[in-house]
Amino acid sequence: MIRRLCAVCWIASFLAVLLPAGQSQNAPAPPTGERIAFPEGYPEKYQVLRLVDKADKKQVVTVYGNDAAASIKSTSQLPYPYSSIIVMETSSALTDSQGKVMLDDKGHYRKDKVLGLHVMRKERGFGQVYGQNRTGEWEYVEFRPDRGYLTPPEKSSVCAECHLKAGRQRDFVYRGRLHSDGGN
Numbered sequence: 001m002i003r004r005l006c007a008v009c010w011i012a013s014f015l016a017v018l019l020p021a022g023q024s025q026n027a028p029a030p031p032t033g034e035r036i037a038f039p040e041g042y043p044e045k046y047q048v049l050r051l052v053d054k055a056d057k058k059q060v061v062t063v064y065g066n067d068a069a070a071s072i073k074s075t076s077q078l079p080y081p082y083s084s085i086i087v088m089e090t091s092s093a094l095t096d097s098q099g100k101v102m103l104d105d106k107g108h109y110r111k112d113k114v115l116g117l118h119v120m121r122k123e124r125g126f127g128q129v130y131g132q133n134r135t136g137e138w139e140y141v142e143f144r145p146d147r148g149y150l151t152p153p154e155k156s157s158v159c160a161e162c163h164l165k166a167g168r169q170r171d172f173v174y175r176g177r178l179h180s181d182g183g184n
């Protein structure tokens, strides 16, 4: 009888050790990509929020927002509404045979190949898994153009950690200059 009780105790204590470990504070970000899907058709469906030519890397960075994200035009309208999705696309710039970047008729670099997509999405209750790096209700992921991950959800805590520096007053979004920002 005593032996049997102890066996029960042992199993109970074993479970007690295992269960909280599964919900530790350092738990990784959500294990599936379903919380942030690949943003199909973003070049047509989303609005361009920012376009930057990066001379040092010969790259073009374009920040796109879906309608919810694009609805924010000045800092006074923050925070971003739920269902906001922001995509930061990095492309190589088109170069001529001498390796010189080619410009379009507005004097901007012309895009060659898309290299990667940084995506952040805001939904009610998102972001909790980042613990001390939590940036409001945003979660992050980075896609390759072929829809695979460059940074999978479980490695995306680094994204949150740096966006924390954009600050709560900007809802953790850098996005360069927002109207009435004072030109930052």
Ligand code: HEC
Residues within 6 Å of the ligand: 050, 052, 061, 063, 086, 087, 088, 118, 119, 120, 140, 141, 142, 151, 156, 158, 159, 160, 162, 163, 166, 172, 173, 174, 175, 176
């Ligand atoms: C070392 C700091 C740092 C890290 C790490 C970082 N970001 Fe950013 N992110 C920035 C900065 C700074 C900008 C603004 C760039 C600009 O506008 O030229 C930015 C811009 C963005 C934007 C466009 C919206 C905005 O905030 O301006 C998205 C989307 C984004 N990052 C997602 C990600 C994702 C996803 C990851 C992780 C894979 C990530 N970031 C990692 C600093 C960081």
